[in-house]
Amino acid sequence: MPTMLEVTGLNHRYGKGDGAHVAVRELSFSVDAGELACIVGPSGCGKSTLLRCIAGLIPPTGGSVRLHGDEVSGVPDDLAVVFQDYSRSLFPWLTVARNVEFPLRWRKLSKQERAERAQEALDAVGLSGVGKKFPWQLSGGMQQRVSIARALASKPALLIMDEPFASVDAQTRFELEDLLRRVQREQQSTILLVTHDIDESVYLGDRVLVLSKSPATIVADLAVDLPAERDQIATRESAKFVTLRGEVARLLQTGPAAPATTEEASDEVTAAADAAEWAATEEEAAETGGATKEARH
Ligand SMILES: Nc1ncnc2c1ncn2[C@@H]1O[C@H](COP(=O)(O)OP(=O)(O)OP(=O)(O)O)[C@@H](O)[C@H]1O
Numbered sequence: 001m002p003t004m005l006e007v008t009g010l011n012h013r014y015g016k017g018d019g020a021h022v023a024v025r026e027l028s029f030s031v032d033a034g035e036l037a038c039i040v041g042p043s044g045c046g047k048s049t050l051l052r053c054i055a056g057l058i059p060p061t062g063g064s065v066r067l068h069g070d071e072v073s074g075v076p077d078d079l080a081v082v083f084q085d086y087s088r089s090l091f092p093w094l095t096v097a098r099n100v101e102f103p104l105r106w107r108k109l110s111k112q113e114r115a116e117r118a119q120e121a122l123d124a125v126g127l128s129g130v131g132k133k134f135p136w137q138l139s140g141g142m143q144q145r146v147s148i149a150r151a152l153a154s155k156p157a158l159l160i161m162d163e164p165f166a167s168v169d170a171q172t173r174f175e176l177e178d179l180l181r182r183v184q185r186e187q188q189s190t191i192l193l194v195t196h197d198i199d200e201s202v203y204l205g206d207r208v209l210v211l212s213k214s215p216a217t218i219v220a221d222l223a224v225d226l227p228a229e230r231d232q233i234a235t236r237e238s239a240k241f242v243t244l245r246g247e248v249a250r251l252l253q254t255g256p257a258a259p260a261t262t263e264e265a266s267d268e269v270t271a272a273a274d275a276a277e278w279a280a281t282e283e284e285a286a287e288t289g290g291a292t293k294e295a296r297h
Pocket residue numbers: 014015021022023041042043044045046047048049050214
């Protein structure tokens with residue numbers, strides 16, 4: 001698959017001089033077309049800053065972001081973002097259908113084509129019959145489906161999702177996760193999704209990018225070797241899922257295993273020599289039928 005998103009040596013620093021804060025440091029990764037990549041990182045590590053740079057909302061202070069080969073400067077036309085807070089991202093005075101159509105106004109589409117695209121997107125998220133309702137007449141989970149439909153209607157090259165399911169209850173979250181995976185596969189969408197939830201990152205992702213504590217940098221890029229068809233109970237109980245979840249949790253807690261210092265390495269050599277000597281003595285004792293073990297303790 002061709003590369004859809006390429007982030008190279010990205011840096012972002014807020015402010016200048018003594019008060020400057022480095023939020024993102026030398027961060028590089030790429031996402032292939034049709035891939036769903038999850039980003040997981042500790043609170044405050046710089047996830048939103050990274051997404052804002054990728055979405056062209058703020059210019060990075062260093063490095064580059066390329067979308068299908070084009071340098072991102074300003075918000076690209078073919079990029080859509082779904083935020084956590086659905087209640088603030090939908091217009092309450094517009095019907096659901098009009099909300100979904102809204103970003104298509106800037107596309108060269110007839111009124112009829114816009115209406116059809118909106119209906120297709122609503123069908124895809126299981127909201128075929130609610131186009132004439134207003135967002136406030138829907139549940140929270142349904143409103144977030146509308147936000148997803150609106151993002152999909154514009155057929156973006158890249159869909160960015162910032163904690164999209166963090167404001168809904170656990171049951172709805174599971175439904176929305178399954179919905180997202182289904183729609184992503186049907187439409188071959190390229191998605192970059194940020195979450196705090198380790199399990200969600202493994203359940204949803206084709207890949208999980210683990211970020212360090214602030215300033216954000218990538219500590220691991222893990223392929224999620226789970227079947228494409230996932231199930232909220234069976235997948236989460238599978239050995240592969242549990243292992244991956246543990247690996248992500250460990251990386252978040254401690255970061256990647258650091259290379260041993262010279263001092264640590266020399267300690268390890270001494271410990272290994274001691275162990276070998278002890279084992280040899282034990283062997284000797286066993287051969288002579290002695291009770292060295294008991295005598296030593
Ligand atoms: N506009 C700003 N000016 C100065 N510092 C900022 C600004 N926005 C964010 N920061 C700082 O940059 C760091 C990263 O913030 P950011 O919001 O990107 O982290 P995050 O990982 O998305 O956080 P959370 O997990 O809490 O959503 C934080 O220390 C934050 O205080």
